[in-house]
Amino acid sequence: MTIDLDDARLQTEAARRLADAARELFVKKGFSATSVSDITERAGMSVGSLYYHYGSKTNVYIAIWLKYQRSQEARARETVVAVRAAGVTNGLRLFLAGTRAYLLGAWEHRDVVRIVADGDTPPGFGLRMRRITQDWLRQNSTLLRESANTLGQDDALGVRAIVAIVTEAIGGICREVAACATREEAEELVARAIDVFARLANSPSDNQYRPDSREALGGGAPFRDDGGW
Known part of the structure; x- marks a missing residue:
């Protein structure tokens, strides 16, 4: 998945919550030690939601x-x-x-x-x-x-x-x-x-x-x- 910040999927509240949660965890634990489930649990969302909006943990980081x-x-x-x-x-x-x-x-x-x-x-x-x-x-x-x-x-x-x-x-x-x-x-x-x-x-x-x-x-x-x- 190519990250486009103007993609409609990244303009939603769900995408923002996932990015905010990932940002906090990357700061605290680092990229490698942070899992997809860590991010979605912090955001209070499903694993599928992260893959729908971003495609991968790497893409969240890049975004x-x-x-x-x-x-x-x-x-x-x-x-x-x-x-x-x-x-x-x-x-x-x-x-x-x-x-x-x-x-x-x-x-x-x-x-x-x-x-x-x-x-x-x-x-x-x-x-x-x-x-x-x-x-x-x-x-x-x-x-x-x-x-x-x-x-x-x-x-x-x-x-x-x-x-x-x-x-x-x-x-x-x-x-x-x-x-x-x-x-x-x-x-x-x-x-x-x-x-x-x-x-x-x-x-x-x-x-x-x-x-x-x-x-x-x-x-x-x-x-x-x-x-x-």
């Missing part, structure tokens, strides 16, 4: 991660739109603002990041995850190409270098953000990561990505401490 990834993409996209609407045209600043929002989302959904980070994932999942993340980040390289005020439209290798660095680093930084003890620590870690990316691109950040400079960036989705979607 949880795809929903996280979709929320991350939306968060970053909305931040870029807001920053652009505030008058920012510099492609690098737009790129870094979106990246910052993406990294901060790892704290909001830290339980999902942690169940992936522990390495107890379905076969082949790591490769699929990396491909989706890389594809999304490469799409964002257009933010750099659009700007004549940043690396320069003719500096294709410079754009490729920055996108490659962010692409390879973002997974590790997300894991570190998810491991932070507090929201404040997570915000500071993200700010430092963005500072590094800005320096690599020869564009001083001027502390514009610090937690207390959020308004200068055009905001960004607020933190939610409940870890919800």
Whole structure:
């Protein structure tokens, strides 16, 4: 079964209950130690219901991660739109603002990041995850190409270098953000990561990505401490 988050079967209350139950159990026990019956018992549903909605335990896991990834993409996209609407045209600043929002989302959904980070994932999942993340980040390289005020439209290798660095680093930084003890620590870690990316691109950040400079960036989705979607 190919997972399509827009499938009508995954829009039901039953599908949501199964995913919520699986998410809790994957965090507590890990993917391998969690059985289909564990999930359905926690959700108060039948084994057949899980197979009808998802097809397998692996597909439940993938659906949880795809929903996280979709929320991350939306968060970053909305931040870029807001920053652009505030008058920012510099492609690098737009790129870094979106990246910052993406990294901060790892704290909001830290339980999902942690169940992936522990390495107890379905076969082949790591490769699929990396491909989706890389594809999304490469799409964002257009933010750099659009700007004549940043690396320069003719500096294709410079754009490729920055996108490659962010692409390879973002997974590790997300894991570190998810491991932070507090929201404040997570915000500071993200700010430092963005500072590094800005320096690599020869564009001083001027502390514009610090937690207390959020308004200068055009905001960004607020933190939610409940870890919800």
